[in-house]
Amino acid sequence: MLSGILRVLTSPDVVSLICRFQDGPTGDMLAFVSLPRRVRTPAHELAFLDETRHLQPAHDAVVTPWLARHGLSRLERLFIWSPCSKAIVVAHAAFHGRLDVLKHVHWIPTRSTDQPFDNATVLGALQGHVPVLEFLHSQGRLKYVAQASVAAASKGNLPVLDFIHQTVVTFNWNYAATLYVAAQHGQTTTLAWLLSVWVQDPVGTLFHALDVEFTCLRLAVRHGQHDTRRWLVKYMHGQGQGMLLPRVFAYEEHAVVDDIELKDVADAIWPVLQRVRRHYDMDNIARILDVLATGDDGGRRQVRAACFRILVRAVAFCRMDVLDWLVAQAIVDTTDLRDVLHLYAAVPCDRQHNRSTQAFLAHPRVQSWMGER
CATH class of the missing domain: 1.25.40 (Serine Threonine Protein Phosphatase 5, Tetratricopeptide repeat)
Known part of the structure; x- marks a missing residue:
């Protein structure tokens, strides 16, 4: 008896009849349940844009075919069943320039706690949809304009930036x-x-x-x-x-020195050499010396002065790699190297750098360069 009742109640015809009169979502709305929700707000524009790159394809895969099939007629029913879906639909419309959807949703009542249009300004600016921004501005829904300018600049959307500059003059640019x-x-x-x-x-x-x-x-x-x-x-x-x-x-x-058009390449010596070793240090030093060597008198005086500055900087920052390179390339005179090392050893160091300085001066190669005086 019981098994027969269960078979009847679970048959497809009976289930469809029950669902027809049941108050709740229909099958075409269930896909909105699984959509990931936004965590970031436009106030943190870079994180928001990064989140958009990950979430928008998933949202579009549901919203685009749903709107193509049902149009605008079932939006109000969708928002009654799932108020959170309103922000998703508005974001989709702003991202794709669907002004018809935005105008329709604008007149659908919203709970006081919901702000579905908060993301629309930034998303419309990101995609360069000036009509979307014009509509939002006319309805007093233009928000996060400063963040929208950042989004527009990342894509080079000049019409959006010009609209913000010319029209929204009261906002912080x-x-x-x-x-x-x-x-x-x-x-x-x-x-x-x-x-x-x-x-x-x-x-x-x-x-x-x-x-x-x-x-x-x-x-x-x-x-x-x-x-x-x-x-x-x-x-x-x-x-x-x-x-x-x-x-x-x-x-x-x-x-790289060749990429920055300097009036005097010697000015780059001290900025190039820092305490931390970097990839282009030797290439930049070599290029600086090559450029100086083409100066007046074969650039001998300029090259010698530059070598001394490089030497002083390398010793001050304990750059053993630079000193090894200068010696291996026979770029510096050993007498100059010895004089700079002895001068540096005679200068008292502060407590913070004293240990690294003493370790540098105690290095066997440094000791051999200093020699006996």
Whole structure:
């Protein structure tokens, strides 16, 4: 008796009949349950953009066919059953420029605790959808504009940046971060436009132009953006900032002398040699000496002065690898090497560096170079 009842109740016809009159989600809505939710907010724009790269394909795989099949008619029913789905649909619409979806969702009532449009500004700016931003601005839903400018700069979306600059004048324009992202991603045209706007805009005076432009150069060198690096070098020369260029060697281990057009390559000697060994140290030193050797009088005086500066710097930083290279290449005179080592040994060191200095001076090769006096 019981088994017969179970067979009837679990038959496909009866189950479908029950589901037809049951209050709850239908089969086409169940896919929204398994969608991963966003953790980051646009306030942390870099983490938010990284999360978008991972989540958006999964969201699109569900939302795109669902909208293609049902259109806008079932959105309100979906949001009643799953309020969290509203933010997913809005983000999808902003990312893909679906202005029809945004306009429809805008008029659907939302719980006071939900903010489904918070991500739309940054996602629309990331993809370059100016109409999306215009709609959000007209409805008072434009948020995280500073972060949106960073997202637009990463993709080189100049129309979005121009819209933000011309229209949303009351918001804080995040110049420094926007410039940094443009340089990091090699968006040279965007970087040039931002710098031209910055110079003309009094808001730009809030930032230290020299520091920001130099940081842009560092980021371009670090991330291998050669076109942006070449443009920035010429730009900084044109702005009378050539004296800042040698400093890039002190911060970026991938900086190469040939890539930075220096008026005097000897200025790069001290920034090139740091306490920590780096990949291009020897190549940069050799290139500096080669350039100086082509100067007046065969560059003998310039080369000798540069060698002495290299020697002093290498000894001060206990760079045994540099000293070995200088001796092996017969670049420095042994007398100069001995004089510098004895002078360094006679100078009292502070307690912090005393141990490393004593260990360096006690090295057998250093002792052999110092010799007997």
